[in-house]
Amino acid sequence: MADKVADNIDVEASAEEVFAVATDFAAYPDWNANIKRVEVKETDDEGRATTVWFEVDAKVKTLTYTLAYDYSEAPEAFSWDLVDGDVKALSGSYRFDEFDDVTEVAYETSLDPGFPIPGFLKRQGEKAIVKGALADLKKRVESLR
Numbered sequence: 001m002a003d004k005v006a007d008n009i010d011v012e013a014s015a016e017e018v019f020a021v022a023t024d025f026a027a028y029p030d031w032n033a034n035i036k037r038v039e040v041k042e043t044d045d046e047g048r049a050t051t052v053w054f055e056v057d058a059k060v061k062t063l064t065y066t067l068a069y070d071y072s073e074a075p076e077a078f079s080w081d082l083v084d085g086d087v088k089a090l091s092g093s094y095r096f097d098e099f100d101d102v103t104e105v106a107y108e109t110s111l112d113p114g115f116p117i118p119g120f121l122k123r124q125g126e127k128a129i130v131k132g133a134l135a136d137l138k139k140r141v142e143s144l145r
Helices: 015-022 025-031 119-143
Strands: 003-011 035-043 049-057 062-070 077-085 089-099 102-112
Touching: 003 119, 015 089, 015 102, 015 119, 025 035, 025 049, 025 119, 102 119
Parallel strands: none
Antiparallel strands: 003 102, 035 049, 049 062, 062 077, 077 089, 089 102
16 A cells, blocks of 8 residues: 655745756755666656656665656646556655745655555655655755755
């Protein structure tokens, strides 16, 4: 069964700036400590990554997976779904709502690792996912301004 994690954070930047960092997958290992390697496999006509392979330090073990990205709501949002990999299911989305000089970033993901994880390790993993997806994203975006 997939576990859903969702949270949001305010970033002092435009939605366009946050979207640009959040979709620069090749740079993820530079600012997200959980992500070790990334390979963009396919892009669309606008140069946005549509299929991306990840190697992730999941603390319990290193996982690899490939995600397909959907930009039908861009630049206000984008989403992803699992293509294949070491997990059973993985999907999620980012949404960017700009207010004056702040953008509220909403992050949601649903993950089924396909193997049992003790409760305390699952909670640590969820915290690490949200930290990388939101706090580390905020730090990266604001450092580039």
